[in-house]
Amino acid sequence: MKAVVIEKYGSANLLTEKEVPIPEIKTNQVLVELHGTSINPIDWKLREGYLKENLPFEFPIILGWDAAGVIKEIGSDVTGFQVGDRVFARPATTPNGTYAEYAAVDENLLAKIPENSSFYDAAAVPLAGLTAWQCLVDFSELKPGDNVLIHAGSGGVGSFAIQIAKRFGAYVASTASEKNKDLLTKLGVDKFINYREEDFENVLQDFDIVLDTLGGEVQEKSFNVLKQGGKLVSIVAPPNETLAKEKNVKAGFHWLEPDGKQLAELGKLMDKGDLNPVIGHTFSFSEEGLQEAHKLSETHHAKGKIVIKIK
Numbered sequence: 001m002k003a004v005v006i007e008k009y010g011s012a013n014l015l016t017e018k019e020v021p022i023p024e025i026k027t028n029q030v031l032v033e034l035h036g037t038s039i040n041p042i043d044w045k046l047r048e049g050y051l052k053e054n055l056p057f058e059f060p061i062i063l064g065w066d067a068a069g070v071i072k073e074i075g076s077d078v079t080g081f082q083v084g085d086r087v088f089a090r091p092a093t094t095p096n097g098t099y100a101e102y103a104a105v106d107e108n109l110l111a112k113i114p115e116n117s118s119f120y121d122a123a124a125v126p127l128a129g130l131t132a133w134q135c136l137v138d139f140s141e142l143k144p145g146d147n148v149l150i151h152a153g154s155g156g157v158g159s160f161a162i163q164i165a166k167r168f169g170a171y172v173a174s175t176a177s178e179k180n181k182d183l184l185t186k187l188g189v190d191k192f193i194n195y196r197e198e199d200f201e202n203v204l205q206d207f208d209i210v211l212d213t214l215g216g217e218v219q220e221k222s223f224n225v226l227k228q229g230g231k232l233v234s235i236v237a238p239p240n241e242t243l244a245k246e247k248n249v250k251a252g253f254h255w256l257e258p259d260g261k262q263l264a265e266l267g268k269l270m271d272k273g274d275l276n277p278v279i280g281h282t283f284s285f286s287e288e289g290l291q292e293a294h295k296l297s298e299t300h301h302a303k304g305k306i307v308i309k310i311k
């Protein structure tokens with residue numbers, strides 16, 4: 001099968017097309033013929049070698065951890081899915097990722113794609129959508145009426161987080177630059193903050209939840225907009241524990257746990273029209289397409305999700 005791989009760590013230009021064997025499935029896995037995948041910042045962080053200590057993979061590495069496609073083969077222990085099912089998943093973090101025509105996926109990470117959603121919409125959801133859900137619903141115990149600040153609402157995670165928070169009945173503030181104001185308003189944001197002109201710290205107070213997608217100074221300042229007993233969840237870096245104690249805030253770092261059942265919950269929201277992936281950019285499944293997609297993601301200014309059309 002065709003895959004786009006890296007044979008060593010380094011720049012986006014190292015992404016190369018290669019013929020590799022179709023993965024063999026284990027008894028608890030299915031073989032998915034991929035129609036789409038999407039780019040997440042972890043892809044280029046891993047490509048650069050920033051994650052080599054935590055994820056010491058052997059080369060060649062197939063990057064990509066969002067899958068949408070059709071089941072072609074099922075393992076002998078698989079009971080909930082059949083050949084021909086349209087499925088999506090955030091597959092396990094292995095060196096056999098989804099920049100490929102086929103991927104082996106564990107049954108417990110799979111969910112069926114909602115009937116009215118395209119493969120490309122589905123490919124945009126798993127990694128970023130599950131991250132947003134777990135940060136807001138699991139870590140922060142989001143409830144109606146909460147005041148929630150979502151940093152970088154125009155990004156992959158942020159664009160899902162806004163929609164999830166609104167569906168739970170929260171008041172949502174979100175940061176982005178002016179060019180994304182209309183997008184955020186359409187997603188339902190109650191208070192838009194252009195981070196280039198306004199300091200969110202001077203505008204917001206007594207918030208219940210902050211989702212930190214940026215780290216650094218943004219994370220540090222986020223403590224100041226929270227009320228006593230508020231929650232700060234970061235997906236970039238562990239928050240300062242001393243500050244958290246001082247401010248009486250529950251602060252933590254969350255690393256996404258792939259989960260098929262939760263993905264099915266997101267599928268239900270998609271089905272009802274309550275969760276609409278924002279696909280800002282699409283690229284072809286080729287080394288040029290993947291190289292361009294990585295370069296765009298690395299700017300930190302992509303709009304919504306970057307989707308790769310495999311089939």
Ligand SMILES: NC(=O)c1ccc[n+]([C@@H]2O[C@H](COP(=O)([O-])OP(=O)(O)OC[C@H]3O[C@@H](n4cnc5c(N)ncnc54)[C@H](OP(=O)(O)O)[C@@H]3O)[C@@H](O)[C@H]2O)c1
Pocket residue numbers: 040041042127128131151152153154155156157158175176177178179180195213214234235236254255256297300301302303304
């Ligand atoms: N821990 C985990 O499990 C996990 C899971 C997913 C992602 N992550 C991490 O979370 C981060 C965000 O991921 P993502 O996929 O959402 O990123 P992304 O899609 O690349 O984010 C891009 C967006 O960020 C906005 N942005 C850039 N600088 C900003 C600033 N200073 N203030 C407000 N918005 C700003 C941009 O809007 P403008 O163009 O308008 O500036 C752009 O739309 C990445 O570092 C990623 O690695 C971690």
